[in-house]
Amino acid sequence: MTESNERKIKLEVKDLTLIFGKRKKEALAMLEKGASKEAILKKTKCTVGINKASFEVYEGEVFVVMGLSGSGKSTLIRCLNRLNEPTAGQVFFKDHDITREGNKELLNTRRYEMSMVFQSFGLLPHKTILENAAFGLELRGEPKEEREKKAMTALETVGLKGYEEQYPSAMSGGMQQRVGLARALANDSEVLLMDEAFSALDPLIKSDMQDELLQIQSKLKKTIVFITHDLDEAIKLGDRIVIMKDGIIEQIGTAEEILTNPASEYVEAFTEKVDRKTIITAETLMFTKPLLLQLKKDGPMQAIRKMRTASLNVLPVEDENRLFMGYVWLQDVLKLADAKESHLDKALKTEVPSVYKDYTVEEMLPLISNHNYPLAVVDRDNGKLLGLVTQTSLIIEATRFGDEEVKELIEIANDI
Numbered sequence: 001m002t003e004s005n006e007r008k009i010k011l012e013v014k015d016l017t018l019i020f021g022k023r024k025k026e027a028l029a030m031l032e033k034g035a036s037k038e039a040i041l042k043k044t045k046c047t048v049g050i051n052k053a054s055f056e057v058y059e060g061e062v063f064v065v066m067g068l069s070g071s072g073k074s075t076l077i078r079c080l081n082r083l084n085e086p087t088a089g090q091v092f093f094k095d096h097d098i099t100r101e102g103n104k105e106l107l108n109t110r111r112y113e114m115s116m117v118f119q120s121f122g123l124l125p126h127k128t129i130l131e132n133a134a135f136g137l138e139l140r141g142e143p144k145e146e147r148e149k150k151a152m153t154a155l156e157t158v159g160l161k162g163y164e165e166q167y168p169s170a171m172s173g174g175m176q177q178r179v180g181l182a183r184a185l186a187n188d189s190e191v192l193l194m195d196e197a198f199s200a201l202d203p204l205i206k207s208d209m210q211d212e213l214l215q216i217q218s219k220l221k222k223t224i225v226f227i228t229h230d231l232d233e234a235i236k237l238g239d240r241i242v243i244m245k246d247g248i249i250e251q252i253g254t255a256e257e258i259l260t261n262p263a264s265e266y267v268e269a270f271t272e273k274v275d276r277k278t279i280i281t282a283e284t285l286m287f288t289k290p291l292l293l294q295l296k297k298d299g300p301m302q303a304i305r306k307m308r309t310a311s312l313n314v315l316p317v318e319d320e321n322r323l324f325m326g327y328v329w330l331q332d333v334l335k336l337a338d339a340k341e342s343h344l345d346k347a348l349k350t351e352v353p354s355v356y357k358d359y360t361v362e363e364m365l366p367l368i369s370n371h372n373y374p375l376a377v378v379d380r381d382n383g384k385l386l387g388l389v390t391q392t393s394l395i396i397e398a399t400r401f402g403d404e405e406v407k408e409l410i411e412i413a414n415d416i
């Protein structure tokens with residue numbers, strides 16, 4: 001969380017509301033009083049597209065807006081560049097309020113600062129692939145040679161080198177969407193707005209495009225607002241995800257935050273089918289203040305005392321610089337104590353796996369099979385022990401199908 005506090009905000013949306021229909025004022029007043037979308041529609045014939053949405057998009061992140069059809073995703077993204085005119089609220093980009101821009105400023109924002117990639121590709125049939133990729137630059141009035149050079153580079157980035165002279169009709173859906181993406185990239189704007197950009201593609205091509213986007217993003221580090229109704233896609237692409245329902249933001253967070261701490265029953269139901277093993281990480285599962293031993297300071301007697309206190313037969317060991325070294329087991333410590341040894345060195349087992357905090361349950365499971373000790377989570381940069389993940393918590397995560405089952409398991413365990 002501290003990380004996000006330090007991040008630069010690229011877009012800030014404040015209390016954004018959009019109402020479709022003529023009697024906007026009346027509808028807005030009803031909304032203020034807490035009336036539902038249905039009630040407002042019935043009374044005023046106005047549709048609430050977005051209801052007081054507030055969020056920030058950080059520089060360089062993929063911010064996914066996710067929700068069922070009709071939840072307001074397109075309306076929301078189209079408010080960011082004012083293809084839809086917000087009824088109330090503000091959209092800040094680089095400290096200026098886009099909702100207050102005049103026509104000329106707005107045109108510049110659309111041409112230079114935010115590029116849109118549409119689900120329907122938005123290609124012009126009578127222009128070649130190269131001309132299509134260069135179209136945004138043509139609108140800006142860039143000279144032909146220059147814009148074609150930039151468009152070529154963008155086509156290369158999306159893997160379409162060699163197709164410049166083709167026409168869109170000769171290309172598959174996946175390739176056409178690559179051209180759409182190339183056009184946005186050629187503009188070299190800081191923000192990409194992608195509305196269900198991959199939703200029309202068949203699953204295999206869709207998956208390829210997702211990989212491609214992630215790869216491009218790892219190099220270019222754009223700020224991307226990506227819309228989808230597909231939760232798997234949201235999880236794969238999103239640094240953070242917004243879940244929308246009826247024009248209202250239900251929750252904002254990383255996939256892991258949303259899964260481990262759903263804000264509503266709606267979100268919980270939505271995320272039920274997600275394979276948690278691939279999302280929940282060591283950071284969520286670890287306990288961060290484990291009892292441990294210091295190799296230099298603690299001798300066998302101290303180790304026995306600590307093991308008795310914690311009712312554990314194994315403890316992690318660190319060196320004087322807090323680097324994780326391994327574990328000692330009770331039976332080995334007892335032998336040392338018997339032999340009146342004053343150091344733990346001989347009992348230390350260093351051939352043990354450790355993980356980083358971003359390891360998923362799926363990655364950790366193979367490491368605990370055949371072992372009877374917790375997994376050490378160490379800092380990737382300095383090797384210090386951050387915490388321990390117990391077998392119990394891993395197994396519960398791995399076997400749970402939903403909270404109900406876990407509750408049941410706990411109840412059964414309590415009865416015994």
Ligand SMILES: Nc1ncnc2c1ncn2[C@@H]1O[C@H](COP(=O)(O)OP(=O)(O)O)[C@@H](O)[C@H]1O
Pocket residue numbers: 020021047048049067068069070071072073074075076
């Ligand atoms: N031009 C419009 N006029 C009236 N209602 C609209 C218009 N566009 C969208 N809506 C309504 O606004 C709501 C949100 O739609 P939309 O943003 O397209 O949802 P999504 O993209 O999540 O499928 C829906 O109830 C939809 O029917």
Ligand SMILES: [Mg+2]
Pocket residue numbers: 073074075196
């Ligand atoms: Mg839509």
